[in-house]
Amino acid sequence: MRAAAALLALPMLAGAVEPKPVASYEIRAQLDPTQRTIQGAQTLTWVNDSPDRVATLQFHLYLNAFKNEKSTFFRGSDGELRGIGADQKNWGYIDVTSMRLAGGADLTSRMRFIQPDDRNADDQTVIEVALPAAVGPGGLLRVEMEFVSKLPKVYARTGFHGTFHLAGQWFPKLGVWETAGFRGRAEAGWNCHQFHANSEFYANFGNYRVTLTVPREYVVGATGEEKSRVVDEKARTATYLFEQEMVTDFAFTAQPGFIRLEQEFDPEREVPRAERAEVAQLLGLEESALALPRTRMIVLLQPEHRGQAERQFRALKAGIKWYGLMYGAYPHRTITLVDPPHGAEGAGGMEYPTFITGGTGWREAATNFFSDETVVHEFGHQYFKELIATNEFEEPWLDEGFTQYTTTKIMDREYGPSRIPFTLFGVNLTKWLRLPLLRHWSMNRVGYLGGPVVDDLQRFSWEYYDGASYANNAYTRAAVTLRTLERVLGLEVMARAMRTYFERWRFGHPSSRDFQAVVEEVSGRKLDWFFDQFVFGNRLLDYRVGQVESREVEEALGVFDGVEGGERTTRTERMDSGRPPQYECSVSIRRVGDAQAPVRVTIHFSDGHEEQREWDGQYRWVRYTFLRPARIEWVQVDPDLQYLLDVSFANNSWQAEPQTKALTHWGGTLVFWLQNLLVWTGALV
């Protein structure tokens, strides 16, 4: 209750979503680590917050995706996710053994599997239940269910490995009833998709009260705050009570060997005044508006990663600080970070409300920030997806891309660039060998440029061409698109738009067009040209410098009529006029890609003079001509590097002087490497 009051006390923006629980769960569950099962009983309290009469219920049974090879998830993933394969001997499933209205009708026989997305009759990840009577607008329904969840060997977020258990999407979870017009929907209905290989999740906000019984030696972490722990010595079990208000999910982990560490995020210590002032100025807010609360950080670490505890806390603090300063204070009291063991990497890199999984390696190099970035990224999902609960099935870029965009800024700010790690006998030789810096923004662009270009950025997650296209569009291309939008609007405007979006839509379910509306409102600009091409479309952006000429103006030869009836003259030789030379200069700029965007062009002359031009980019090319006493020295399209989406920066510029130094350097280095390769080859034979 205190937490709910705290949430409601957060500054309310005009038009902001009012936080109210729609689907709340009270769950009693017992984990049997030998059978890998969870026996569960839950009471779902659902409020029909729509103007519709609802005659059915639809539930996700996500664990049935791991039941057999015929599930939609398995077919779409070939039994693999993020490079980790399913264990053919340890499948997972969930059986709903009973369902009834509280104090009312038995619904068990009314359950039937449905496949709203692909008509795969073998997929059992969605059930529909016909209600004896429709629930009217504002009506409240309580449904009691009993179920058994069998955890698979972990490879796709949820499951077990050894004594480690991570239960995600483990209980029957209600879909989202969307009224007509909600998120652009034509007709009212349930939004309850099957579990696909490339999809994640979507649910209403609610209050969770979960009782977990596990063997007493197990260390447990979960969503929310631990309210009590009762040990039953006779049964050798421990029963935990966790509570959390206004979240969309509940996950937990249990393992006997976890090292449980706690620290407090103290804003007085962790947020330098200068940083708060800097962000306040950027956002146009008072510093007091950026006050952050204390947050309890719990890290469940594997014993062999003990030495990395401070790294994990540092990453959490970076996330809490910067997400909080930029968008708004993290509203919950706790955040739990789980470090899965070796062999359970499939459980890593995932987010649940107030509960995230990271993952690191033994002897992780200090210059390799992958695990740190994972923690910052997964914490970032507390904002994009847990607090702004977008539909990950239908609009994956709204959480992954937004999180990737923000996380990259934080990593560049807090950590600086990564380097490819190289150690020899414990000595870090990365800097000495001058291994290249890997700036986080540059790596986003690497992903964007290297990914397939076959889909619109915004698509239903299972409708991308393949997994690589999903990953590129949802993550890196989305992040580069947002960064481009930032460059187009300016850092200040973008920062204010993002904060407004968060404050208006936390505890809500916005769509891509809702985000566009916020950005247009804050910037005062119509941005259909940007969103239609780069978010809802697939237009390639590529400007290039075309022909560049500087031709000295010479006296023309030939026969010339006299002026005003004067004598006709003939010139057959060019004479030195003694005047300084003049040049006819022309520059062509070409639009090679399909995307049309206004762009600035700088033309620099050898006498230091510069011309600026603005081109609307509508036609395929434009030509600028000048008559000047100097040649063109260089030309730069998009000098401010606004369009990070441009697939080629190299052709955005031209200079008269060839890049002899660069090519000599690169050519010499390449020849040297090849010489060494050949000498090694010769040595072996």
Place this chain on the structure above:
Amino acid sequence: MIGILLEARIQTGRAKRALWVMWAVATALAVLAAAPVVASLSRYFGHSRMATRLTLEFDPAAAMEWIRHGLGELPVAMMALLAGVVLAMVAASAFVSGGALAQLAGRGGFWQGGGQFFWRFLRLAVFAGIFYMTAVSLVAWAAGGVDHWFRGSMEEWPSAVVKTSLDALALLLVWVIAVGFDYAKVRMVVDGTRSAAVAGFAGLGFVLRHAWRTLAPAAFIALCGAVLFGFYQTAYNVFDYRGLRTILITIAGQQLYLVLRLWLRLWHWSACLRIDVAVRRPASPWALAEPEPYGDNI
């Protein structure tokens, strides 16, 4: 051992031609392989202002840009060209090592020795390849076994330690095989052995039977190579590559480093010859003759 190494070092002066031919061959083949790549880079970045920024700091996004939009059909051709260049180097190494060992052993001039031992050394290279593949395959198989053994483990460090040890073992095996086949070449030059199998097994057996006396000098010369690399890299880090002069100085320095590396190779072969004579019992009927004033003569 120190005495042998010192004598061998002095004796490398007999094979100056081999040194410069090795350098010339490696350079020519490297330039051949690099040319299409540099041509592509020139087309893509030759008049772009971006190249200036890239000389100061490598940008992986720029590299990806070039790969996706600047390379065209080059990668396929490059793979074929690189494979051809590597094969050419194998053949050239067979010739050059024959010529070098012949000069070092006083068995004739560089060109004569190269021609005389070319086919034998080429067969030996194929035979060595079988040994390398076998060694690497065995280690890879063992690594697979490690993965299977530790598949249920919740800790990374045991398998990481074992696999690191296996990697080190693989490197050691490759190195021992390489040294063994250097001694196989010595057998072919000094004894006149024609069979690659006989020479190969003889060389490997010799190294394994006299591990300390054969591998210690080789390790010492390899250590000298590591120190040389250390000096090179430290010097390389001094420059910032903004000016053409520093770039050209670096290129010159890189070539000097390469020549010294090749000289270390000659020193190693010279040491192998001396150790073979000193250690093998019964002694080779074609024991190393006293140095003759061959120098660079044919």
